[in-house]
Amino acid sequence: MATDEGFAAGAKRENVGNLARLIDVRTGASHGDATHARWSAHDFALFAALLTVGYLVYYLEWADTWLGRLLVVNAIAAGLHVLAMILARRGRQLASALVAVTTATVQIMFAVQMLGWESGLHLYLIAGGVLVFVIFTERQAPWRWFSIVVAAVTFIVCQTILSPGPERPIPVESLTVMFSINAVLTVILVFALAGLFYERTSRAKAAAALSSTTAEYLANTDVLTGLSNRRPLIESLEARGLEGDYVVAIVDMDHFKALNDTFGHQCGDRVLAEVAGRFTSVLREADAVGRWGGEEFIVVLPHTGIEQGAALMERLREQVAHTVVPCTGHDHRVTISIGVADGEDDGLPHHVVKRADDALYDAKVAGRDTVRTRGLAEPLPTESYQENPRASRIRHPGSTAGR
8 A cells, every 4th residue: 555655645746746847848948959949849830730620621611612722732731730730749949849840831822822811821930030030949040031021022912913813712711710710720820939039048148147157166276175276376466465454364284195105185175175265264355365276375464553453373283183074984184384474455366365375375384283473564574585496486376285
């Protein structure tokens, strides 16, 4: 009994899932342009087939008149519309659209030639101006414009040139009713197609905007840590260098190369990501932080003095020092060294980065796991920088091997 109930529940979930996928296909919620066009061509062929069968039944009421050729043409057209549906279901979108549109156009011309423009059958050609934008893809634009031209020319021919024979198979009074029905159906079809086209255009714009936002996010974000990468940090530095006092801190993980060599890069990546998560718990909303390169991070603190910035970085250092990172059966404790420097609105943020890098070197020399500062008002240290060529220039981020 329980097994039967479980089977029934599973079947119900499967049916719901199939219905959801069908709705997605029909509304274009999760498919591309070609899939949208394919199912639009399928649905148009279905509409045309049903309408054709309806007219076949209507024409049979006038079996005593000469409607043999019209019955044959409509029967063939119904079969071709079914063929278009089959092609669409097999993924042959372009073939399906061409068969459906060509069949409908020829069918309309033949019917108007026998019944006259009073039948209103050629009014469906007006809907063709919108139809082609939903059954052909953007890459099939030439087919769109070709179909529009053919529909326009066919409409003019039906309205001005084609005329029935001297003995019209169906009385004019009946044709008046037919004209009204076709006019109403044409308006409904045009509105439906216009709404569908608008919806898909809106979806395409939303998808393009999402893709643009995603691309911008990926371009500005370090995938491993989720922090900003160099480009937005450089922009932030340039903005700070023109606005006023600010602080720059460069954070470097201690002995990271040894950790990578001993436990592998996968473990090193996990440690990097864990340390990056500590920044968000310490920094303020206005502060900017990003991965500067390798195992280095850079922090930009706007409208902050060097003492306040150093205190903030000391909190970060303590949090990281107390962090335990589990990795493939091992627990790791890591430490960081931090160099802090302050700047002013001199438009030269690279000078601040250079002094922060020098302060970071001071922290390494002092034994690591510490914070050191290089303020604007501080005198240069007495030791010779010729003994440390790395500190005499602005180092490329990430060149901290062996620290």
